[in-house]
Amino acid sequence: MAPRPRSRLHVPHPPARPGDPVDFSYVRTSPAGEMPRPEVAAPVATLAPLANELVRVLGDDHRAVGAWDPHLEPDVLQVGLRHMLLTRLFDERMQRTQRQGKISFYMRSLGEEAVSVAQAMALRPGDMLFPSYRNQGIYMVRGRPLVDLMCQLLSNTRDMCKGRQLPVMYHWKDGNIFSISGNLATQFPQAVGWAMAAAIKGQDDVACAWIGEGSSAEGDFHSAMIFAEVYNAPVILNVVNNQWAISTFQGFAGGEQATFAARGPGYGIPGIRVDGNDFLAVYAVTQWAAERARTGSGPTLIEHVTYRAAAHSTSDDPSRYRPKDEYERWPLGDPVERLKSHLVALGEWSEERHAALAKELEEHVTKSWKEATKFGTLTEGPKLDPDLMFEDVYKEMPPHLEKQRAQLRAELAAAAAERGAERG
């Protein structure tokens, strides 16, 4: 008689670690154009396939096919390509800048540019965005000058955060982009609250939030889903499944037995699994979800299947935990290359135009950097006034902070006097 099976702790294993051959056989894909596009008001119960298959528009032949093709004009696609390329070149330059010691920290979005750019383009300027630290593309779309982003990275005298935040933790009230928290997943239920307020106030703006698949393990994910469902909130909740959360692969966030999108129907919310490197598909599902939310049919959960091509941050070395050549073999390709090839296939783009665009954007980044560093860097130039440290803790400064501010002023004056005496 066979022994009775016993429980044994299951430990998820990524298919490949450093030195192993890359294996992405676990990533289930569907052919482009295969998924039907339901009506935006379709009942959740009819939407289950969307959560398990993969919405794709761009085929291997670089043509757009199927019901999800958003039929965008070539000039819109060119704008999308421009924003994605700018995001990538900006990231590259800021990475190098960090290596030179000019900024303290940086996080790139390499390989995931389509998620932020296509989504921000598919939304209206009045829609409120709750980004994570890997959504810089939304700033390109909404038109925040690079100089402003760079000044934040430099913590210099023009830093929007007044020196209080780590690099990349931007915010932009006028652009309707919420302040990024270093604490994972916290903004997910906050976006739902913003959307509830929009509904209470009778606005037709929607909220849109992003978290990584790793962060979807936090309890805040559950809170977001349950509030979104209960109040039918006009919100788009995105899980960016870029396969890795620092050193742990998506199986450690619950991706082994079910897709992330499939959690949606469990809460009574549509879940859509989309090819996150397919600009057109991301645009189309966002447009669908936004229309659904705006017209009173409530929230959508979108899982973007993509790959974090860069290190987690400038403090991370991914060669310690994953094969070096994974990105080259990622089955969904590169978002910039795919949109570019699509435009070329349409006869609306060329290698020459691409090279010229890259050169123009490089120069734009260089020029912006020169401008930004005039306002100071970590090591040189003008410095923020330390008094600022005590402001904005409260709307009005309480007496104990006034006292501490005076104490710091005296401390700094004494230090300056000492330095003067030494030189003197």
Added chain:
Amino acid sequence: MPKMNMIQALNSAMDIMLGRDPSVVVMGEDVGYFGGVFRTTDGLQRKYGEQRVLDTPISEQGIVAAAIGMGVNGLRPVAEIQFADYIYPGYDQIVSELARIRYRSASEFHAPVTIRTPCGGGIRGGQTHSQSPEAIFAHVSGVKTVMPSNPYDAKGMLIAAIEDDDPVIFFEPKRVYNGPFDGNPDQPAVPWSAHPKGEVPEGYYTVPLGKAEIVRPGSACTIVAYGTMVYVAEAAARAQGVDAEIVDLRTIAPLDVDTLFTSVKKTGRCLIVHEATRFGGFGGELSATIQEECFWNLEAPIARVAGWDTPYPHAFEWEYFPGQRRVGAALKALMEAA
């Protein structure tokens, strides 16, 4: 004796306990295959296997709660929270559950969980990689709260914490992982190999919880500090030429009142130094406790130096950090008072 930095010493403590006690498990975000973002658990999964050294999902609430369940079922979990700044999703599980299971079940249940977490600033980490939240744990009855300041204590105290049948919140001042730090970021870093507390026995030993250490005897005043601030206080006293007695608290709760009272009764003056914000900080508890017992021995009011009452600002790290100058000025004022 072998030289170890604090990370190696902590690693050695877990290694020894995993080896000695099959009920010990180590868990947390990135701690398994990768060995932790600070490499504190490096090599442990390879040595003890995936059933005993676990990567976890990114859920601090889940980590603490699962550790409680494991603890209730006979294991001795050592859970890492990647940064103290990320412990808050687990706070309810710590305060309402971990701290009270023994009490509410009249000791029928308990969970011998150790929660390790790197704390403190000085690494350009901004407000989400620099916090010192020890006071909000010290305020909770039922958990022990500790913060060693050097490799020798770190290893001995971590072993003691793992063996302790009560839950322990084990703060690791990350600025001194690689060497003592006197508060001056412009000075070249000093490695632990150049410090006597970097000499760490290879094998098993414990440093008892609940015991402070006088790291420098003195007669002019008592400076109470813990974590990174021990070294800042030492340097400030040296610079001021004050013969200070420096007490490294090591355990924040339960407090070693005997060492404190004896020292302050002897010196008659007391300065308390911590990196955490001042208002509602642990310095307030220390000051009140010492004052209640030592009032008639005091020659001057007890003084406190702490972080400003703001979040930890990225750009103003060294203006925020209670460095030698601030400690020195307070010390001078304390010595000149009355």
